[in-house]
Amino acid sequence: MEKLRYERPIINKIKAGVPDKYGMQPKIPVKSEIDGIPVKEIVEKYGSPVFVISEKTLRETFQKANRAFQSRYPKVQFAWSYKTNYLDAVCRLYHDEGSWAEVVSGFEYDKALSNGVPGNKIIFNGPDKTDEDLKKAIENGSFIHVDHFDELYSLIRISQNTTPKAKVAIRVNMDTGIYPKWDRFGFNYENGEAWNAINRIMLAENLELVGLHTHIGTYMMTANAYAVAASKLAELAVRTNKKFNHSIKYIDMGGGFASKNTLKGAYLPGKDTCPSFDDYADAITSALINSEIAPDQLPTLFLETGRALIDDAGYLIGSVLANKRLSNARRAKILDIGVNILFTSFWYEHEVYPAQESSQQTEDTTLYGPLCMNIDVIRESIQFPTLKKGDLVVIPRVGAYNMTQWMQFITYRPNVVLIDQNKKMHLIRKQESLKVFKEQELVPEFLLNEKPLKA
Amino acid sequence: MKLKSNIAISENGFMFDPYTGDSYNLNNTGVEIIKHLKAGKTNEEILAELKQKYDVDDLSLEQNLYDFIAMLSHYDLLENA
């Protein structure tokens, strides 16, 4: 007699007031392949865990964003936010799509140059720029976005001995009616500081004021705040023109567009509430077009959005290390994905999918990482099917920040693989090895005796 | 292991504990094990029955059965030995 298909026995308590079966999804979605390549095959070749970047999704998302703005405004320029993901292959894809580079440190600046970005297509942001950084940026004709008065005076001093004129913009912070108000970067609009900075730049002989920049916050769920910000920058541009007869070449609206990930504490999932590129584009471009800036003098619109462009293109594949019951009988799983490589699990409720057909029965489960630390939790609570040790899981939407903010801890950071548009896999960052770390370390000579402990 | 008497289970997997008023939702395998327990079978007998009927390896089955019984005990559905 043929044996029946086995399913692990499950008992769930029905809680009054809490829907069980019918409060849950009808079928557990399975993510068995990425861009047509079986997840299993990726792991066989590159190990677990492994990050995967989809060229197809990356380009499609960029083109969608680009279209949203281009169709509404005459001059639009994207600049790839290096800090979001500065793997060279990723940056080069964006440069190939026409993006400039937006960097916030000397390291990122050099990385952009090394990726073949000309100096005059680099935007240099951030509060930390050394005198050497500034000198280099002036000489390369990069756009320097000034963050504070100390930097402005350094620039005035340095530019006296350099050519050409330094191309500068100021970063402006403001009240756009949202919380939290980001007032630690740039010059404040409401108290007149931004206007003072503009005046000082216009008086400096070797500085050319080319742009106005703002970056109102991160993960903005309301497009309207951008409309408020764009109007305020437009107002500064008009005032500058009136007083100095000088037109501002570009307005940089920064980034901060939300991705479809769900923030912890949010009631509705991010994919339902996240504004679309069209929503953001509509808010920003109508504010600029409806401003008092003369139509023939409309500045170029710069955008530095990072997260919303790259998040969907990144996946993290991992495997189940163990199933556990906690002391309160709660189901838990240990994955080989820790918070050190999935930093964003601190603020997102990441979706997690099994990579193979599984039982349709789910249990309220906690997903832990493999680190020997209590904070290593990927999901506090998720309705999840039972998987066996060694089964694979896929976490979508991890393209932003994880591959730059990750930490090496107790093991090596994993491989990163790019799947190109022809479904071919390319290793774009190698898993680290003991050699990599040994190379960085130096042992003082007196500790160099061969074997400190006898076998 | 012995299930508390008077615990009612339906074919559809709905189980009611009259001592506490709690209700539970079980899958087919779970229902089957409960029935075996009600019939007074030992863990070994249950393992043998299931092994014969289902396509499953010994160790997984053993691991799953003991986990299930631990849950019954957690929900206070077993007679104290």
Add this chain to the structure above:
Amino acid sequence: MEKEQLNIAVTGLNNTDNPGPGIPVIRGLRESDKIDPRIIGLAYENLEPGIYMKGLVDKTYQIPYPKIGSDIFLERIKYINDKEKLDVIIPNLDAELYTFIKAEKELSGLGIHTFLPTLEQFEERSKSNLYEFGQKYGIKVPFSKSVTSFLDIKNLVHEFDFPVLVKGKFYDAYLAYNLEQVIGYYNKLSSKWGLPVIVQEFIRGTEVNVVALGDGEGETIAAVPMRKQYITDKGKAWGGITIQDENLLKITRDLIRKTKWRGAMELEIIKTSGGQYYLIEINPRIPAWVYLAVAAGQNIPEALVLLALGRKLKPFNSYEVGKMFIRYSYDMIGDISQFEQLSMNGEL
């Protein structure tokens, strides 16, 4: 006149001591002389009393919380629609409105009608935007400020006279008489509901409420004002009475005309002893006390259904003043077999 047979789905069957509007809405529909409804209850939780109220709800389906994501949520609605051929859905709970508003087109593609405010109307009347809303439409709203840090609190003394109302982002409000109390409530509210905390000018007076229905083109189809007579410790009305107040009706009609409000709404208004009216909140849906309006002569649930179906309606032009409602609780008897059926099959 023959009554029209319609399949109408209704949420908010949580007819507890903090009741949802579902059951009062159904009572309105049952008493209609134009509609002969088959009522499909949509329940989130398996002990919502409405599920077990035979004679009011013909059939109940459990639905997942919108939190699960609109795709899965709509999947369930489609399943129910396949079985029940829904003509209209009346969502009655705040937390689900966003999802239903966003899904309006998709639902209408399935032949399901709704009659809800636009997303823009829904957003601009929200608690944290209400002050701007008042300025835009020329309605007095107590001056308020969102507070996000202790620094902000110190600055309040320049902008407010004490006492002030300190309100949580979603719920709860306290009256504070000095800065120390504001700080105390700020800590309490921010730890419970997150930031921002809203500090609002305290308006002394009587709270009055209006339930109203706008046709989406500026016309007020129905409006009935009520004063709460007795309030529970949860701040809910236990008894209320319809009142005659032309000013309230004028404010309501004005607001609906200017905003072109679509659907039902409840206005919460404070009337001061000096005869000033301050808007303190707009709920973008039918309130739980709507049956009082039905009894006073304006069957708002019925009108909402007809508007959803695209009918042109003449506005109600009167209501009975002095009609009262007194809420009571009542122990129904159920059986574990009903609970089993609902829990295992998701329908009853």
